Amino acid sequence: MGPKLKIAIHNNRKPNTLKAVNYLRSGLQKSGFRFDNRHPDIVITVGGDGTLLSAFHRYAAQLDHVRFVGVHTGHLGFYTDWRDYELDHLIDALKVDSGQSVAYPLLDVTTTYKNSREQAHFLCLNESTIKRLGSTLRANVYIQDSFFESFRGDGLCVSTPTGSTAYSKSLGGAVLHPRLEALQITEIASINNRVYRTLSAPVVVASDENIVFKPSPADDYVLTVDQLTLNHRPIEKLEYRIAKERIHFARYRHMHFWDRVEEAFIGANSHEELS
Structure with missing residues (x-):
């Protein structure tokens, strides 16, 4: 060639x-x-x-x-x-x-916005996060459509295996080999006390399972997709899964x-x- x-x-x-x-x-x-x-x-x-x-x-x-x-x-x-x-x-x-x-797995991010039910679709190489500006993030977390936990804290991060060496690692996440093709959820300053309780540990999700976050109603969410920042739109649901697409080096x-x-x-x- x-x-x-x-x-x-x-x-x-x-x-x-x-x-x-x-x-x-x-x-x-x-x-x-x-x-x-x-x-x-x-x-x-x-x-x-x-x-x-x-x-x-x-x-x-x-x-x-x-x-x-x-x-x-x-x-x-x-x-x-x-x-x-x-x-x-x-x-x-x-x-x-x-x-x-050599090919690496990617993260497929689908955002459903409130009111209009409009959806936006993104591909992510490293990680995607959801946070709130100046307030506690409250969100229900589902894995493979089953309720897992109610989260309260600064935010949540979902990373790819290659992205596990980036922001997720600084949050205490595990470093994953890219051949695992798994997703990882890491918490950002979760609140754990007598009233609120999360697993408070990184969660590694299999390649054939999806992750869903359903945040409480608010209009000050900040969604990141790698280095891109999207904010000030009420989010109804975030869904993450391993993408069909892959990046090739x-x-x-x-x-x-x-x-x-x-x-x-x-x-x-x-x-x-x-x-």
């Missing part, structure tokens, strides 16, 4: 990123690659995981034929395999591309998931293996 690939470059505006983009674009042009921002085969993101999330939502309608490649110009990212000083090696890998990829070299976790959160210089 090689230079026949149509490539789009999606990047942030930081000086070191722009320098890398100019070098990458020049190298790809010299190698005969074509650029197509509307209908690419490969989307190369240059920046970090936030840049890749932005690219994912931009091309979410083309996931059936688009593959992503991440170049990070700052700290190590979970979705970025290449560093900015490896661009020549990346171009060489693209030249011999044979369509190889053009993986030219393998890095074990647990190696990514170790490098990002522990670091090779912070400990020594016991003999």
Whole structure:
């Protein structure tokens, strides 16, 4: 396939990123690659995981034929395999591309709004949260259409396996391997006392089960889908499930998931293996 690939470059505006983009674009042009921002085969993101999330939502309608490649110009990212000083090696890998990829599960989010019963549909790579502005969130939680608990607290988070290393982890959630294809619910500052009681622990839900939140009536909910924020619409119901769609990364070299976790959160210089 090689230079026949149509490539789009999606990047942030930081000086070191722009320098890398100019070098990458020049190298790809010299190698005969074509650029197509509307209908690419490969989307190369240059920046970090936030840049890749932005690219994912931009091309979410083309996931059936688009593959992503991440170049990070700052700290190590979970979705970025290449560093900015490896661009020549990346171009060489693209030249011999044979369509190889690795797929990760996505979160399907369906929001039903009150009054109009209008629905909105989103795809999510990392996590989706629901919170209230300045008030306690009250919501009934259902798993596979069965009532599970009444929640009171700051908010609720539902994450994908790859998203388990992001916001969910900071809330005390478990780190899940992407092959599990499970969803995870983590609580955000739940209220637990004699009157109100939740499980107060991360909940891992199987891939064939759905999660439903039915919040109490209010018009100050804040719904997030990855880095996107949607607010000030009364929500009747939120439904989460593993999406039919998947994101595909053009993986030219393998890095074990647990190696990514170790490098990002522990670091090779912070400990020594016991003999």
